[in-house]
Amino acid sequence: MxxxxxxxxxxxxxxxxxxxxxxxxxxxxxxxxxxxxxxxxxxxxxxxxxxxxxxxxxxxxxxxxxxxxxxxxxxxxxxxxxxxxRSQSPRGTVFVAAPLGLGRRLIAPHVPAFKREYPEIDVRLRLSDRVIDVTTEGLDLAFHIGPLADSDLKVRVIAEIPRVLCAAPSYIAERGVPEDGKALVEDRHDCLNLRFPGAKEFQWTLQTDKGPRRFEVTGTLESDDGDVLTNWALDGCGIIMKPVYEVAEHLNSGALVPVAERTPPMATQLACLSPSRRFRDPKVQLFRDFMVVRCKEALEAQLPR
The missing domain is CATH 1.10.10.10 (Winged helix-like DNA-binding domain superfamily/Winged helix DNA-binding domain)
Incomplete structure (x- = not known):
């Protein structure tokens, strides 16, 4: 060898x-x-x-x-x-990547159960909110949230993910509740930006009576870690746009409150991507199928009550 x-x-x-x-x-x-x-x-x-x-x-x-x-x-x-x-015991290593919030909440918690079921398969999980090149970085599988660019990667769509604009009651008490995207821009609300190298100018695509529309929002705080933005929002620093599953517990407790509900964010897509040569690899298929089921179950359980 x-x-x-x-x-x-x-x-x-x-x-x-x-x-x-x-x-x-x-x-x-x-x-x-x-x-x-x-x-x-x-x-x-x-x-x-x-x-x-x-x-x-x-x-x-x-x-x-x-x-x-x-x-x-x-x-x-x-x-x-x-x-x-054809083997009764698939083995090898699966190299996986996922965004931070998704990986921490929906992928990492289920890796131990996967390992118990398939003890001969090792998992290398890499979490990052930056854009990852699946092929160049030698990955077998990557979980992705958002629009998909054209590529040679094999794609399996897992679910549509609803998103929400929300802020802490303390921010709302100070700045008021923006009714829609127009108010976000005109009243110069503090919008918390997810930014990383290569990211586009900060825009939020919201649903309006005339269809989807992009709003160029502004803010004084930004980070390349989505969980940091959530913590800032909880501290009353501004408004965040988040997949509902990431902030469901805070919405349920009242620590965060929906805003701009007349123009809600567009839903986004959760998918997993594989290089063509890896898509049918049994160990990759096992991990992918296992996590697809767990992701769907977790997404349903974490919707706001």
């Missing part, structure tokens, strides 16, 4: 553009990663990468080899998946 491992390492170095990043991805040291590439280059008799102190770029030979290397890895993965599909 050493030659296959060398090819896997080459593919990840090529895709990530970094020896150290590929080493972290494959869970080995940078020295091991470098040794695997050197061994592969020795076997092929060509240099696959040009290295400088600042950058690493594939050579012409490396670019040619990458296409064939991907085909080799995909063929091996398909063969292993076919064997595991």
């Amino acid at each position: 050493s030659y296959v491992n060398n090819i896997r390492m080459f593919v990840r170095v090529y895709e990530l553009g970094s020896m150290s990043a590929a080493a972290r991805d494959q869970r080995v040291s940078a020295a091991v990663a470098s040794a695997r590439i050197a061994e592969l280059e020795k076997h092929l008799g060509v240099r696959l990468f040009n290295r400088t102190t600042r950058a690493l770029h594939a050579t012409e030979h490396g670019q040619v080899f990458y296409t064939g290397a991907c085909e080799i890895i995909e063929a091996i993965d398909r063969a292993e998946a076919a064997v595991m599909e």
Whole structure:
């Protein structure tokens, strides 16, 4: 398997553009990663990468080899998946990503139950509110909330997620209740922004009598962590737009109150995404199917009473 491992390492170095990043991805040291590439280059008799102190770029030979290397890895993965599909005990590692709020509330709580049911499958869960490139980052599965861009990824839609605009009673006592999106803008309400590198200008798409409309709202606080925004809203700092399941307990307790109810937010979509070569992998299918059921159950249970 050493030659296959060398090819896997080459593919990840090529895709990530970094020896150290590929080493972290494959869970080995940078020295091991470098040794695997050197061994592969020795076997092929060509240099696959040009290295400088600042950058690493594939050579012409490396670019040619990458296409064939991907085909080799995909063929091996398909063969292993076919064997595991007939096995009574699927095994391996599933690499999963999810947004922070979704991951903490709907995915992570059910991982122990999955592990008990499938003890030979390991789970590597990565939570982040930044935009994640599923293929480049070597993921088997990613849970996604929001519109889906066109891609080669396989998509399974899980549910439509209602959203709500809400604020703490203390904020409402000070600033009043905006009736709609127009009031949010004209009265310059403090809207709490979810922001991360590459994010678009802050807009909320709300339902109006004339159909969906984007409102350019403003605010003085922003974060790349959705739970931070919820805590700020609870402290009376402003208005948030959230999936209902994330703030259901606060709506039920009265700690947060719906606002702008004449123009509610558009519902958003919850889906899971997989690279094509991973979609039918038995261990990925098992994790995906398990979490789809648990997500649907949890979403129904967390709707406001």
